[in-house]
Structures are given as C-alpha cells and as structure tokens.
Amino acid sequence: MITKLLIANRGEIACRIIRTARAMGVATVAVYSDADAKALHVRSADEAVHIGPSPAAESYLVGDKIIAAAKETGAEAVHPGYGFLSENAAFAQAVIDAGLIWVGPKPSSIEAMGLKDAAKKLMREAGVPVTPGYEGEDQSVERLSKEAEAIGYPVLIKAVAGGGGKGMRKVDAPADFAAALESCRREAKASFGNDEVLLEKWITSPRHIEVQVFGDAHGNVVHMFERDCSLQRRHQKVIEEAPAPGMDESTREAICAAAVRAAKAVDYEGAGTIEFIADASEGLRADRIFFMEMNTRLQVEHPVTEEITGVDLVEWQLRVASGEPLPLAQDELSINGHAIEARLYAEDPAKGFLPSTGRLEMFSIDDGYTRIETGVEQDDEISPFYDPMIAKLVVHGEDREAAIWRLEDCIEELLVYPVKTNAPFLLRALTSDEFESAALDTGLIARNPEWSEAVELSQAALDQAAIPFLARNAGQRGPALTGYRLNAAPQMEVAMMLGDAVAKGDASRPFDGVLQFDDGETVWVNLLGETFALAPFASRGSGAASAADGAIIAPMPGKVIALDVAEGEAVTAGQRLMVLEAMKMEHALTAPFDGTVTALEASVGGQVQVEAVLCVVEPEA
Incomplete structure (x- = not known):
C-alpha cells in the first residue's frame, strides 16, 4: 500500500483526498501557489510544497514542479484529483517515468479517450451505442456541411479535444452552419490548441446520463450504476443525482453493461466515467442512449455514487494504484x-x-x-x-x-x-x-x-431580524416599553444597517420560516437561499445607539434641544450625548460604549430627519 501521497490539486478535491488518505494511514503532501499559501488543503496536509505564482499555468499546470515536489518530500505516488493535469497523458507518463505511482488510468487509456472522434470509433468497435454523427478526417467546410445535411438538423458541432462546454455549437439550419463552425473552431483552438471538430445529431429532449466504472490491473472492471447530470447551465453541471430518475432495471442493465465494455476496450484501470446522452422524448430507453465521451479521472459528482453504494472511491483508487484487486465484485454492489x-x-x-x-x-x-x-x-x-x-x-x-x-x-x-x-x-x-x-x-x-433573479429582503424577514436587536438594546426597560409614548401603543421598530442603507423591522410582527443567526454584533438572515447581514443601528425611540461602528442616528424627525459633548471628547457607555425633542417628548441619545466622539453633525436648535447620523463614537482600542 502507498504510504505517502502527493495531491497534485487544490481546493475541495484535495481536502477530500486528504481525508480518505488519513483514514487509511497514508501521509499526504499538498502543493500550493501564492494565492493558496493559507488554503485549507495546505493546512490539512501533513506537508506542503510551494510550486509557484497564483496563475494555474505557472503552478498547478506545471508538471515538472509537481514531480519535483514529490521527489523532494519522498512521496511515492501522485493523485491528480480532477481538472488541471488529471487527464494529461504526457504528465501521467512523466510521473511513471520518474519512478512514482500514478493514481489514475494508464496513459494509453487517457490517450485513447482523449480525442472524441477517435474514442467514438473505438466505442463502435466495442459494441457501445454511439450518437449518429461524423468524425471523419476531412475537415473542409464543404464536407462538414454535407455531413450535417445527411445527419439532419439540428446538429451539434463539437471540438474533438477538451471539454467543459467549450468548442460546442448547436446549429438549427444550414444557413447558420458556416458561421457556427468558424466560431467553434476559433474557441477550440484557443482553449485546446486543436481546431478539429466532429458532428453529432442534436438530441431534442436530451438527458445527460453517466456511469461510474472502475477497473484494476488484474482485468476486473465493474460499474457502480448511473448518475443523472441533466441539470446544466451552458454545458456545466449544476445538480447531479444517483440513481437516474425514471431508469428501469432493464435499461440500467443495458447502459451499465455498455459502460463496462467501453472501459474494457481501453484496458482501463482506476476510476472513470462513461458519459451518455439520452433521447428522453419517450422516457429513458436503452435504444435511445448514446455514448458521448469518457472522463478518465474521478468526477466532481462522485460523492452521489459513494452515497448510494457505500463505497469510498478514493480508497479504491489508492488500493488499485497499489496493485490490489477491486475490493468488491459486481454482484456485491447495489443501490441504496x-x-x-x-x-x-x-x-x-x-x-x-x-x-x-x-x-x-x-x-x-x-x-x-x-x-x-x-x-x-x-x-x-x-x-x-x-x-x-x-x-x-x-x-x-x-x-x-x-x-x-x-x-x-x-x-x-x-x-x-x-x-x-x-x-x-x-x-x-x-x-x-x-x-x-x-x-x-x-x-x-x-x-x-x-x-x-435577485432576492430582495422582505419586510417579514426584517421584522423577524428586529427581534434580537430589540431584546439586546432594550436594557432594563424591556421590549414592551421600547418607543413608549403617552396614550399610544409601544413602538417596536428597529433601524438596521443593510449594506449602506437603513432597513426597518417591526418586532411586533414576528415571521416564521426565515433563518436568523445572531452573533452578538450582526443578525444574519437567509431568505430563499440569499444571505443578508444586518448590522445594529439605533432602536427607534429607545435613545440608545447600537451601531457596531458607533454611529448615533436620529430615531425620528425632531429638534436638537441639548448638546452635551464636543468633537474629540471622551465618553463612557451610557453617557448622554444630546437630547432630541420630537412629538413634544424628549429623547436622550447615549453613547453605546466607552470611546471618543470623532464626528459631530448636530447643533443646538438644529432640525434633523429620521435616521440622520448625528455623531460618531469611536470605541476605545
């Protein structure tokens, strides 16, 4: 078994690999760029090596630096995670040539599946259903246009190299083909250094179905059932699930068997994913599910497979890379x-x-x-x-x-x-x-x-957020007396800072269903997934300042009838700063904490508007 592992990646996937490695007793080495010097994956690993400036092209994508870091720390193996160099056959070979263990498929398997046109030809030979299309060598506009007509519009132009939604264009009509082809080639060249394309029949009700496969060096290959990754934005997956909704057992058996054949066709070792496109216009059917490509690495969405099978895919990766056979046979895997x-x-x-x-x-x-x-x-x-x-x-x-x-x-x-x-x-x-x-x-x-669309903070959420402010600022008077006026019901309004604006909440109208978290300085509100931070201001009518920055505001329109401090003067918590007359009542405004008056905008006899900043108290250091 591997005893020391270098993770050639960053962020959540590096942390996830470290977690499993630690549970297996495997020491870990992180690599990091300037931007990641204090990152969680660096803090979590047993050792960490700096590999360059912040841009990935100067750090995480420089294979020589990563191999040097492995040698320097005595790591036996390199795990690439996903992205960066994970599907780079040349890097995988360089790791092996350096005498290190590559935690991934053979470079030849990566190469075989790296170009979509070659992979499709190979899959056809292996009896894997492939989307109708064209993967020929003739890349002339004339030939591609002719093939598109034969396939039938709409068609999809797709770069033979790369992925991530780049170098892909849907074309609905012959008149649009040439311009779309030029655009696709330009993007593919810039992204992958290769402007060759293939054509596919555009599926009108497409679902993205993929199958997790796993192979070892002993000729064993199993599948771990399917995932549905149809919820996508511009070809980028957003929400994934397993198993695929609406997948019956016979269709599952057919697609998963095809995925195993695909893996065996390239003598696959380690974790991989066979991606299919399904024409779901009549539900999921085995005769309408076609091979798209193979990802020769661990997928971002691998946790959903782990959750339904109870398998730790990273543990399997480390065991297989160490020469062990697959821990479980196909009949020992099931969906839960x-x-x-x-x-x-x-x-x-x-x-x-x-x-x-x-x-x-x-x-x-x-x-x-x-x-x-x-x-x-x-x-x-x-x-x-x-x-x-x-x-x-x-x-x-x-x-x-x-x-x-x-x-x-x-x-x-x-x-x-x-x-x-x-x-x-x-x-x-x-x-x-x-x-x-x-x-x-x-x-x-x-x-x-x-x-x-943006989420706007509702009045109901503000009303609920006002409750902890009111309780905090009421002091001995209690919330029932806040804003007391003769011959009128108590006012329970609270002014709060929302960014640079002032928001008002009425604590007498509590609202159920909005999460709030009060850390003593800020009330955090989740409304429909959006987080809002409400900083304390002054309770309306309370005469107490409560803003975290010491801003003293007018709780209502009125007239300053007394001013007890000057700019630069030291004050103590609770000390009267000024008196405001409003509605024939006097309201004393007091210091929220010990400090110094650093700004004074009020003057005796001056009229003020509601929520005007009257002075600012800077707290003691």
Missing part, C-alpha cells in the same frame, strides 16, 4: 436510496453568474443531513484565479423526495457573506415543478431565466 449533489458557486446569478470573490466573513452550513465537500472555511478568501466553487452539498435519502427535501433544507439554512452565491438559483431549481417531477433535460435551466 437516492443521493443529490448541488454545486455551491461563488457567483452572482442576477449578474449573469459573474464570479464573486473576497473573504468569507460568514460561512455556515448545517451538516445535520448534508455531506459538505469544501476547500474553504470561514475567513478564508475566494480567489479570482481558480474555479469559483465554494462547496458541494451532498445529501442522501431513502428516496428521491427525501433527498430533495434535505437539500432544500440545507440551502435554506446556509449562510455565506459577503461573497455572492448561486444558492437562491439552486433552491429555485430544486423546488420547481419540473425538477420535483423529474421532468429533466439539459435545456431546463435555459428555459427558466427567472431562477437567476
């Missing part, structure tokens, strides 16, 4: 319940899913029912240099309905701030009629742009 994974990204759906970066001032996820795969903790930075995924939220239930409920519950309780996330988008997708009824296809997200 249902699992769903959602990818929580640092991005703003309301702004075109632009990445959001910065420090995680708040990062809290309830893990009661949820498996959290993440590479960050509270106070860590979300870097602009890498993939913006914050975490994978993975749930398991006795059936699909239970799993959906648990994932919804998790998203409704998570708190992430000030970094924006796609949590509201995920929640809307999960609670949609289409998802709940498993009416899935890869175009579902595109047809529901309203899922990306």
Whole structure:
C-alpha cells in the first residue's frame, strides 16, 4: 500500500483526498501557489510544497514542479484529483517515468479517450451505442456541411479535444452552419490548441446520463450504476443525482453493461466515467442512449455514487494504484436510496453568474443531513484565479423526495457573506415543478431565466431580524416599553444597517420560516437561499445607539434641544450625548460604549430627519 501521497490539486478535491488518505494511514503532501499559501488543503496536509505564482499555468499546470515536489518530500505516488493535469497523458507518463505511482488510468487509456472522434470509433468497435454523427478526417467546410445535411438538423458541432462546454455549437439550419463552425473552431483552438471538430445529431429532449466504472490491473472492471447530470447551465453541471430518475432495471442493465465494455476496450484501470446522452422524448430507453465521451479521472459528482453504494472511491483508487484487486465484485454492489449533489458557486446569478470573490466573513452550513465537500472555511478568501466553487452539498435519502427535501433544507439554512452565491438559483431549481417531477433535460435551466433573479429582503424577514436587536438594546426597560409614548401603543421598530442603507423591522410582527443567526454584533438572515447581514443601528425611540461602528442616528424627525459633548471628547457607555425633542417628548441619545466622539453633525436648535447620523463614537482600542 502507498504510504505517502502527493495531491497534485487544490481546493475541495484535495481536502477530500486528504481525508480518505488519513483514514487509511497514508501521509499526504499538498502543493500550493501564492494565492493558496493559507488554503485549507495546505493546512490539512501533513506537508506542503510551494510550486509557484497564483496563475494555474505557472503552478498547478506545471508538471515538472509537481514531480519535483514529490521527489523532494519522498512521496511515492501522485493523485491528480480532477481538472488541471488529471487527464494529461504526457504528465501521467512523466510521473511513471520518474519512478512514482500514478493514481489514475494508464496513459494509453487517457490517450485513447482523449480525442472524441477517435474514442467514438473505438466505442463502435466495442459494441457501445454511439450518437449518429461524423468524425471523419476531412475537415473542409464543404464536407462538414454535407455531413450535417445527411445527419439532419439540428446538429451539434463539437471540438474533438477538451471539454467543459467549450468548442460546442448547436446549429438549427444550414444557413447558420458556416458561421457556427468558424466560431467553434476559433474557441477550440484557443482553449485546446486543436481546431478539429466532429458532428453529432442534436438530441431534442436530451438527458445527460453517466456511469461510474472502475477497473484494476488484474482485468476486473465493474460499474457502480448511473448518475443523472441533466441539470446544466451552458454545458456545466449544476445538480447531479444517483440513481437516474425514471431508469428501469432493464435499461440500467443495458447502459451499465455498455459502460463496462467501453472501459474494457481501453484496458482501463482506476476510476472513470462513461458519459451518455439520452433521447428522453419517450422516457429513458436503452435504444435511445448514446455514448458521448469518457472522463478518465474521478468526477466532481462522485460523492452521489459513494452515497448510494457505500463505497469510498478514493480508497479504491489508492488500493488499485497499489496493485490490489477491486475490493468488491459486481454482484456485491447495489443501490441504496437516492443521493443529490448541488454545486455551491461563488457567483452572482442576477449578474449573469459573474464570479464573486473576497473573504468569507460568514460561512455556515448545517451538516445535520448534508455531506459538505469544501476547500474553504470561514475567513478564508475566494480567489479570482481558480474555479469559483465554494462547496458541494451532498445529501442522501431513502428516496428521491427525501433527498430533495434535505437539500432544500440545507440551502435554506446556509449562510455565506459577503461573497455572492448561486444558492437562491439552486433552491429555485430544486423546488420547481419540473425538477420535483423529474421532468429533466439539459435545456431546463435555459428555459427558466427567472431562477437567476435577485432576492430582495422582505419586510417579514426584517421584522423577524428586529427581534434580537430589540431584546439586546432594550436594557432594563424591556421590549414592551421600547418607543413608549403617552396614550399610544409601544413602538417596536428597529433601524438596521443593510449594506449602506437603513432597513426597518417591526418586532411586533414576528415571521416564521426565515433563518436568523445572531452573533452578538450582526443578525444574519437567509431568505430563499440569499444571505443578508444586518448590522445594529439605533432602536427607534429607545435613545440608545447600537451601531457596531458607533454611529448615533436620529430615531425620528425632531429638534436638537441639548448638546452635551464636543468633537474629540471622551465618553463612557451610557453617557448622554444630546437630547432630541420630537412629538413634544424628549429623547436622550447615549453613547453605546466607552470611546471618543470623532464626528459631530448636530447643533443646538438644529432640525434633523429620521435616521440622520448625528455623531460618531469611536470605541476605545
């Protein structure tokens, strides 16, 4: 068994590999760039080696640096994770040539599946159903146009190299083909250094179904059933689940057997995924499910397979790489319940899913029912240099309905701030009629742009958030007397800072169903997946200042009739600063803590408007 492992990756997948390695008694070595010097995967590993500047091209994608780090630390093996160099056959060979163990498939297997056109030809020979299309060597516009006509529109132009949704164009009519081809080639050349393309029949009701396979060096290959990854945005997976909804046993048996044949055709070792596209216009049928490509690595969504099978795929990877046979035979593997994974990204759906970066001032996820795969903790930075995924939220239930409920519950309780996330988008997708009824296809997200709309903080949420502020600021008077006026009901309104704006809540109208977390300085609110931070301001009518920054505001319109301090003066908590007359009543405004008056905007006789900043008290250091 491997005793020391270098992980040639970062973030959540590096942390996930470290966790299993530690449980197996395997020492771990992390590598890191400048941006990741204090990252969680670096803190979690037994050792860490700096490999270069922040851009991946100068660090995580430089194979020589990674191999040197393995040699330097005495690591026996290299695990590539996913992305970066994980499907680079030349790097895999370089690791092996350096006398190290490559935790992955043979370089020849990676190479065989690396180009989609060659892989499709190989799959046809292995008896694996392949989408109708063209993978010929003649790449002229004339030939490709002719083949597209023969296939029948709409067609999909796809780069033979690469993945991740790049170099792909759907074409609906012959008149659009040439321009789409030129655009696709240009993107493929820039992304993969190869502008060759293939053509596929566009499936009108497509579902993305993939099968987890695993092979060893002793000729054994098993499948671990299928996953449904149909919920995608611009060819990027968003929510994945296992098993696939609506998959009957005969169809499952057919597609999984085809996946095993595909793996055997390339003498596969280790973890891999055979991806299929299904024409689901009449449900999932074996004669309408076609091979797309093979991912010769561990997939991002592998946890859902682990959840339904009880298998640790990373443990299997390490055992197989060490020369052991597969721990279980095919008849020892079975499906238990249902699992769903959602990818929580640092991005703003309301702004075109632009990445959001910065420090995680708040990062809290309830893990009661949820498996959290993440590479960050509270106070860590979300870097602009890498993939913006914050975490994978993975749930398991006795059936699909239970799993959906648990994932919804998790998203409704998570708190992430000030970094924006796609949590509201995920929640809307999960609670949609289409998802709940498993009416899935890869175009579902595109047809529901309203899922990306911004969430506005409701008055009901503000009212609930006002309760802890009111209790905190009421002092000996108690909440019932807050804002007391003669011959009028007590006022229970609280002014709170929401970003740079002032928001008001009425604690007399408590609202059920909005998560709030009070850390003593801020009330954090989750509304439909969106996190809002409400900083304390002054309780309306209380005369007490409570803003974390010491800002003293006018609780209502009025006139300053007494001013007891000057700018630069030291004050103590509770000391009267000024008196405001409003509605024939006097309201004393007091210092929230010991400190110094650093700004004074009020003057005796001056009229003030509600929530005007009257002075600022800087707390003692």
